[in-house]
Structures are given as structure tokens and as C-alpha cells.
Amino acid sequence: MTVRRTWGRRNRPEVNCREVGRVLQSYLDNDVEEDFAAKIASHLEACKECGLEVETYRQIKRSLAAKMPEVDPDAIARLRSFGEEITS
Amino acid sequence: MGEHASDAMCVEFVVEKTLEGLGPASPVKASHAGETRAARSSFPTGTALRVNGLVVSRRMTEPVVDEKAQKEAFDRYVVPEIEVLYRVARSITRNPTDAEDLVQDTMLRAYRAILRFDGRHPRAWLLTIMRNAQINRVRRKRPELLRDPDAAMERLADEDSADLGPEALVVEQEYDAAVEKAVDALPEKFRAVIELVDIQGLSYAEAAEIIGVPTGTVMSRLHRARTRIRKHLESSGAYVNGRPT
Numbered sequence: 001m002t003v004r005r006t007w008g009r010r011n012r013p014e015v016n017c018r019e020v021g022r023v024l025q026s027y028l029d030n031d032v033e034e035d036f037a038a039k040i041a042s043h044l045e046a047c048k049e050c051g052l053e054v055e056t057y058r059q060i061k062r063s064l065a066a067k068m069p070e071v072d073p074d075a076i077a078r079l080r081s082f083g084e085e086i087t088s
Numbered sequence: 089m090g091e092h093a094s095d096a097m098c099v100e101f102v103v104e105k106t107l108e109g110l111g112p113a114s115p116v117k118a119s120h121a122g123e124t125r126a127a128r129s130s131f132p133t134g135t136a137l138r139v140n141g142l143v144v145s146r147r148m149t150e151p152v153v154d155e156k157a158q159k160e161a162f163d164r165y166v167v168p169e170i171e172v173l174y175r176v177a178r179s180i181t182r183n184p185t186d187a188e189d190l191v192q193d194t195m196l197r198a199y200r201a202i203l204r205f206d207g208r209h210p211r212a213w214l215l216t217i218m219r220n221a222q223i224n225r226v227r228r229k230r231p232e233l234l235r236d237p238d239a240a241m242e243r244l245a246d247e248d249s250a251d252l253g254p255e256a257l258v259v260e261q262e263y264d265a266a267v268e269k270a271v272d273a274l275p276e277k278f279r280a281v282i283e284l285v286d287i288q289g290l291s292y293a294e295a296a297e298i299i300g301v302p303t304g305t306v307m308s309r310l311h312r313a314r315t316r317i318r319k320h321l322e323s324s325g326a327y328v329n330g331r332p333t
Contacts, residue, residue: 025311029285031292060317063267064286071174075188079170082192086199087159 015039020050028057154203161202165210166195173214176290176298179283180222190225194218215297263321270320278313281306286314 015036020043026032027040044051173194177187197217198205205213271282277299284295285306292310296303 025314026307029292029310031307056318057314059263060267060314060321061286063264064271064282065289066264067268067271067287068175068289069178071171071178072184075174075184076171079174079188079191079195080167083162083167083170083195086196087162 015043017043017047017050020044020047021053024050024054024057028054028061158199158202161205161207162199165202165205165207166198166214169211169214170195172211172288173218175288176215176218176284179288180218180280180298186225190218190222193221193225197221212294212297215294219298219300266321266324267317269324270317273320274313274316278309278316281310282313282317285310 020027020040023032023036023040027037030037032040044054170191173191174187177190177194178184181187181190194214194217197220198214201217271279274282280299281295284290284298285292290298292303292306296306299306301309
């Protein structure tokens with residue numbers, strides 16, 4: 001988590017749908033402060049519309065993460081040998 | 089890292105002739121950077137100077153490189169990142185052979201520069217090197233890409249997706265395949281952030297290094313890219329959680 005945003009809402013008890021929509025992507029990337037994230041999570045449990053919205057993007061992220069291609073171990077071995085060659 | 093001094097250029101003053109009876113004199117070395125600059129400007133290589141009857145010339149010697157320190161630093165900072173470098177190279181070249189060439193190029197550049205590296209954030213440092221190496225490769229292959237990279241990349245993305253056809257994108261119902269097609273249809277600048285952050289798992293900052301834009305731009309592009317993917321899924325009729333996206 002490299003960047004954290006409070007969005008000036010740290011001390012407010014609740015967040016509304018508009019606010020959740022604005023920070024939804026940062027929330028999905030764990031890029032909001034912990035206490036604000038907890039408020040968003042609480043809103044998502046109570047608000048079906050926002051909950052489905054977040055789940056839609058989570059599904060996209062999961063699908064993308066599963067796309068990480070297998071790395072050819074031979075290519076990595078060749079690159080390691082190349083590293084040994086240039087340092088020897 | 090304290091290896092900088094070992095890379096300094098040495099200037100050696102060599103007595104070429106002596107006056108009769110004085111005997112040979114020892115060469116005078118000036119390895120201090122200030123002395124080197126002064127000597128360089130006032131006494132260029134290849135010239136000779138008569139000092140108190142001595143004819144003195146100056147020659148430049150090769151930089152002194154501490155090869156042991158160079159290898160140690162390379163093993164410490166570069167070797168552990170080889171797999172990540174290869175994954176990123178695969179993303180930005182979209183070709184395994186080009187990716188391997190790009191990583192080799194990056195490793196060579198890193199090896200040459202390793203003694204000037206301060207040891208902080210090696211992955212970010214390597215990604216910057218890779219980005220510069222890739223720019224040079226693109227410049228050699230497609231010089232027009234460097235004049236207006238964004239516009240040119242959009243054109244390339246259009247060329248890449250031109251053969252898919254709208255029907256193929258709409259007909260595909262399987263969700264992951266639809267997402268893949270949505271990513272492929274993105275303009276290059278959006279596809280790149282999706283590949284680096286959502287697929288390869290780099291941080292915003294690391295992706296910013298390789299693309300060469302501020303972190304905020306990466307975030308903005310990433311969010312817009314996901315929104316485009318979602319809209320693409322909507323138009324192709326892909327379903328998420330039992331409902332149309």
C-alpha cells in the first residue's frame with residue numbers, strides 16, 4: 001500500500017453511495033486508509049447496489065489476475081546464464 | 089554505495105624527457121576529480137608541456153572498475169529481479185523472443201551502471217533501465233512511435249484488434265475470454281497499466297517507472313481502463329454474479 005488517502009472523511013460515521021463510487025477503485029486496490037476502508041466495507045454490506053458494483057469490479061480483477069502467463073523456465077534459465085556470463 | 093571513487097578517471101602525467109643529469113622522475117597521478125577537471129581543461133590529452141626543462145605529456149588511463157564489487161552488486165540487485173523483468177518485458181513486447189532480448193539488454197545496461205546505483209528500490213531502478221532500453225528498441229524499429237507515442241500506440245492497438253471483428257467480441261459468452269478480449273481492445277496506454285498492475289501485480293509506483301508517467305496518471309489510467317473493460321463486457325453480454333455487468 002504505497003499511497004493512502006483519507007479524503008477528509010476519517011471522523012465521519014458513515015459514507016454514502018456517491019462517496020463510495022468516487023473511491024471504489026482505490027478501495028479495491030487497498031489504497032485507502034484502514035479506518036475509511038472499514039466504513040466503506042460497512043456501507044457495502046448495507047447497500048446492495050454498491051455491493052454489487054464492487055463485486056463486479058472484483059470479478060474483473062480476479063479474472064485479470066488469473067491471466068498472469070506461465071513463465072517459460074527455460075527463458076529464465078537462459079537469462080540467469082546470461083547474467084553469469086556478463087559477470088564472469 | 090561507496091564505489092563511485094573507483095570509477096574515477098585517472099590522469100597520469102608522464103615525464104617523457106629529462107634534462108641531462110636530472111635522471112628519470114616518477115609519474116604524477118591526479119585522481120581527484122577537481123584536479124582531473126583542471127588538468128583536462130588546462131592541459132589536454134596529447135599535448136606536451138615543458139616544466140622547468142622537463143617535457144611532460146598527459147595521457148588518459150582507463151577507468152578503474154572494481155569488478156568484484158560490480159559482480160556482487162549485480163548478484164544482489166539484478167539477479168533476484170530477472171523473473172519480474174521477464175514478466176514485465178513479456179507484457180510490453182507481447183513477444184517471448186523480444187522479451188528475452190529486452191531483458192538481456194536491460195541486464196547489460198544495469199551491469200555497466202551498477203556501481204553508480206545507490207541500492208535503493210532496485211526493481212524501480214531496473215524498470216527505468218528497461219523502459220529506456222525499450223524506447224531505444226522501438227525507435228530503431230518504428231521511429232514514428234516516438235513523435236506522438238499515445239496516438240501511435242492507439243493506432244497500433246487498432247491494427248492489433250482490427251482482425252477480431254465485432255461479432256467475435258459479442259458472441260463470446262465465457263467470462264474470462266470476454267475480459268481478455270476487452271483488455272485486447274483497450275488503447276495501448278490503458279492496456280499497459282492493466283497488464284502491469286492487475287495482471288503482473290506491480291504496484292502503482294513500479295508501473296509508473298516502467299511507463300514513465302507519474303503515479304497519479306497510472307491510477308487514473310487504471311481506473312478508466314477498468315471502466316472500459318466493464319463497458320466492453322456489458323456490450324458483449326458477459327455476466328457477473330448472475331447478472332449482466
